[in-house]
Amino acid sequence: MATATRQRARSMDEFRTGQQKFVTAARAAYAAAPLCPLPTDVIISPYGKCGTTMLQQAFHTLRTGGDMDFDDVSRVVPWIEMAPILGIDLNAPQRAEPRGFKSHLSYTLVPKGARYVVPLRDPKDAFVSMYRFMEGWFLEPGTVPMEDFFEGWASGGGPEGEGYFSHLLSWWAVREQPDVLLFTYANMVRDPAGHLRRLAAFAGIPLDDALLELALERTSRVYMLANKDRFDDAMMRELSETKGGLPPGSDSAKVRAGSEAGNHRDELPHALAERIDDLWAEKVAAPLGFANFAALEAELYRSA
Numbered sequence: 001m002a003t004a005t006r007q008r009a010r011s012m013d014e015f016r017t018g019q020q021k022f023v024t025a026a027r028a029a030y031a032a033a034p035l036c037p038l039p040t041d042v043i044i045s046p047y048g049k050c051g052t053t054m055l056q057q058a059f060h061t062l063r064t065g066g067d068m069d070f071d072d073v074s075r076v077v078p079w080i081e082m083a084p085i086l087g088i089d090l091n092a093p094q095r096a097e098p099r100g101f102k103s104h105l106s107y108t109l110v111p112k113g114a115r116y117v118v119p120l121r122d123p124k125d126a127f128v129s130m131y132r133f134m135e136g137w138f139l140e141p142g143t144v145p146m147e148d149f150f151e152g153w154a155s156g157g158g159p160e161g162e163g164y165f166s167h168l169l170s171w172w173a174v175r176e177q178p179d180v181l182l183f184t185y186a187n188m189v190r191d192p193a194g195h196l197r198r199l200a201a202f203a204g205i206p207l208d209d210a211l212l213e214l215a216l217e218r219t220s221r222v223y224m225l226a227n228k229d230r231f232d233d234a235m236m237r238e239l240s241e242t243k244g245g246l247p248p249g250s251d252s253a254k255v256r257a258g259s260e261a262g263n264h265r266d267e268l269p270h271a272l273a274e275r276i277d278d279l280w281a282e283k284v285a286a287p288l289g290f291a292n293f294a295a296l297e298a299e300l301y302r303s304a
Contacts (some may be wrong), residue, residue: 011143011148015152033090042099047121054188056100062203062205074102080103101114121184122185127153
């Protein structure tokens with residue numbers, strides 16, 4: 001019997017078909033073993049490519065005093081939607097308290113009863129980062145134009161079945177609740193110490209100067225790039241290659257040079273930038289009154 005050829009998607013149709021297989025299997029696994037949140041749990045739940053990994057590392061560093069004895073940060077701060085398919089028990093004790101989780105769900109869909117930390121990011125940066133992340137893992141580099149990928153991103157065709165804008169609006173609506181803490185990725189990068197202090201206070205983690213300095217080191221781009229094998233979705237990559245039909249050697253790195261805030265200007269085509277501006281005007285500016293992401297960010301930090 002001939003062996004099926006393993007290859008990455010070379011069109012958006014192939015990409016969607018492959019992603020749907022993962023989504024269906026993951027949802028079935030989660031339905032059989034859902035998370036039962038504790039009031040002390042902390043769920044980090046941004047939209048994809050909006051600062052998840054940095055916050056996972058920050059949270060785990062703060063609660064453990066610097067533990068790095070893991071092969072994948074999502075083994076110690078599990079991804080709610082995918083953990084069961086990876087054989088991780090979401091309801092088990094973790095290495096330290098409080099328990100922490102990653103998610104990409106909106107407030108509408110996320111399991112209730114925990115505490116929530118949600119970094120927001122400029123949609124142009126988030127889109128470009130997602131496209132580059134998928135290249136070399138699920139997409140064969142050079143075969144799917146950014147313009148084609150944009151249509152799926154704009155329509156909310158991700159694994160969670162929601163788009164960037166509906167995710168943003170759902171969390172913005174509950175930003176003043178005491179169990180919700182919103183950041184922006186750009187401000188996390190500009191003021192890491194201030195955000196680490198706020199994260200520790202929100203999670204109930206005692207923070208002294210020594211732990212703050214350690215957390216600043218361990219969440220720096222230099223440190224995370226030097227240890228990027230801990231932050232490259234190793235478990236999901238193995239699953240995608242052993243059961244998902246992808247060839248070995250995928251590039252699933254999440255910490256990349258050149259992913260700083262505002263870098264979309266270097267590679268986002270003008271036409272796509274205008275499309276995102278139009279979507280913002282329709283979905284955010286119209287109901288909330290913020291002309292752009294910078295205006296929303298300014299309001300978020302106005303009374304922080």
